[in-house]
Amino acid sequence: MTTESNKGTSSFLTRPSYSGTRPRTAPAARSVSGAAGATIQRRRVPSWVRRYSRRLLYTDVIILVATLTLFGLLMLPGLQASVVWPNGPDDVPYFVPLTIVGLLWMLTLAAFDTRDRHIVGHGVLEYRRVVDSTLFVFAAIVIFAFFLRIEVARTLFLFALPVGLTGLLLGRWWCRQWLRRRQSAGDYVYRAVILGDREKIAHVVKQIRSTHGTGYVIVGAVTPHGVSDMIGDVPVLGPLHEAKEAIDATGADTLILTGADEINPTAMRRLGWAMAERDVSWVVAPALTDVAGPRIHAKPVAGLPLVHVDFPRLEGYRRFAKRSFDIVGSILLLILTSPIMLAAAIAVRLEGPGPVLYTQERVGRRGTTFAMFKFRSMVEGADDQLASLLDLQGAPEQPFFKVTDDPRITRVGRIMRRHSIDELPQLLNVLSGKMSLVGPRPQRPAEVALYDDVVERRLMVKPGMSGLWQVSGRSQLTPEDSIRLDLYYVENWSFTQDLHILFRTIKAVIAPGRTAH
Structure with a gap:
């Protein structure tokens, strides 16, 4: 890797770059005059950020043009219809307002920062902004048409709104999958140096690397005293006063301050100036973990960037909206999956003796118990063998523990479990209000009895058929990771996140991969 250094750079700058990706030359730089007249190597925002933003722009344009064109061809045959406007010009062809709608839609997507480099490619905030901007556009159309007495075709809202919104969300998802593939190959990533205490650095590195798709590659660390050793597999590049030289040596484009x-x-301010001169992104990682972006609000007070964190709430209209979605969704899914459920019931009956449906007591919201339904995927009397199997695998008192290579599972049960067919009867639990389509996985009373006061927060919401950890690794996750993901869901619930999880659930059911068993 080619490195560039300032005058007086310490000898550690001759070390190679410690990157998990293939070496590359540092971006082209131009010198600017610093406060003391020193020559500073100025970097730019990584070029891949602009390229990816352009990809999103082109994708949005293609989707909106296709949506509005399809609307015109299907709902306005030959585009011959005219807009009815009593107080305006006569015979305004529909392609004129459709063009205006398309331009307004694109401008609103930009105004809502849906392609902002700080949110694209990770989390649900990008999807939420796409939804909010689209709803804003059509709300504006309704208001504008009402006051000007313009007769707008209702099919515009019945067709263009859902089709366009779905297309935009799918387009963003497709771009995100493309980005993940490039990042897996070592491209399109932020090269970051972490600065702070050793324990905090180790925690941030663990969190970043345990989450798929963050886009950060940790190339080194800077500690207060700069002892030349490793923090895990991350090299310590030097002490605090050599942080600028560490950035120059590694070609990093991001500094994460823990x-x-x-x-x-004073030192913080000067370091910030140095990063600004280099166009290096300045990222602060506070001691808050598992807190989603929408809950965090920065508020400058007396020159201090105070961070406000909202507490999770699932009450009032939020609870009503989630329950309404569960009712409608469970009814539709029961209708759509009824042929699959009938075939599964016949297969279970032919497999061997025992009931088709299996019921087990599980713990729901606020500790209430209920009978959870499943298709029987194990031999009859499987519950009686559980304790001995857990003892055999050395996990008699661990919640979230799953028996490895469970001998109780039948042949039909193994197929049903792989594609989650055995869980379809839980739609009845959702319809009755005992469960939700999305939520923490319901546990047995014996497992809940092992909870501490932290894990008990899982019981603040209804358990779900699918959840965050089910679509984030399923059976390959450790019990600790499963608990962490369930708690993250509880602490950061949003309707957009539910839709995102359901979409990922469909993908996991169709192509379960190696993590399902």
């Missing part, structure tokens, strides 16, 4: 007692406000 915090250290030795960093006073």
Whole structure:
């Protein structure tokens, strides 16, 4: 890797770059004059960020043009219809307002920062902004048409709104999958140096690497005293006063600050100036973990960037909206999956003796118990063998533990479990209000009895047929990761996140991969 250094750079700058990706030359730089007249190597925002933003722009344009064109051809045959406008010009052809709608839609997507580089490619905030901007466009159309007494075809809202919104969301998802593939190959990533205490650095590195698709590659660390060793597999590049040289040596485009007692406000300010001169992204990782972006609000007070964190709430209209979605969704899914459920029931009956449906007591919201329904996927009397199997595998008192290579599962049961067919009867639990389509996985009372006061927060919401950890690795996750993901869901619930999880659930059911068993 080619490195560039300033005058007076310490000898550690001759070290190679410690990157998990293939070496590459540092971006072209131009010098600017610093406060002390020193020559500073100025970098730019990684070029891949702009390229990816353009890809999103082109994708949005193609989807909106296709949506509005399809609307015109299907709902306005030959595009011969005219807009009825009593107080305006006569015979305004429909392609004129459709063009205006398309331009307004694109401008609103930009105004809502749906392609902002800080949110695209990760989390649900990007999808939420797409939804909000689309609803804003059509709300504006309704208001505008009402006051000007313009007769707009109702099919515009019945067709263009759902089709266009679905297309935009699918387009963003497709771009995100493309980005993930490039990042897996070592491209389209942020090269980051982490600065702070060793324990905090280790925590941030673990969190970043345990989450798929963050886009950050950790190339080194800077600690207050700069002892030349490793933090895990991350090399310590130097002490705090050589942080600027560490950035120059590695060609990093991001500095992640985790915090250290030795960093006073003056040193922080000067370091921020140095990063601004280099166009290096300045990222602060506070001691808050598993908090989603929408709950965090920055508020400058007396020159201090105070961070406000909202508490999770699933009450009032939010609870009503989630329950309404569960009712409608469960009814539709019961209708759509009834042929599959009938075939599964016949297969279970032919497999061997025992009931078709299996019921087990599970713990729901606020500790209430209910009977959860499933298609029987194990031999009759399987519950009586569970304790001995857990003892055999050395996990008699671990919640979330799953028996490996469970001998109780039947041949039909193994197929049903792989594609989650055995869980379809839980739609009845959802319809009755005991469960939700999305939520933490319902556990047995014996497992809940092992909860501590932290894990008990899972019981604040209804358990779900699918959840965050089911679509994030399923059986390959450790019990700790499963608990962490369930708690993250509870602490950061949103309707958009539910839709995102359901979409990922469909993908996991159709192509379960190696994590399902």
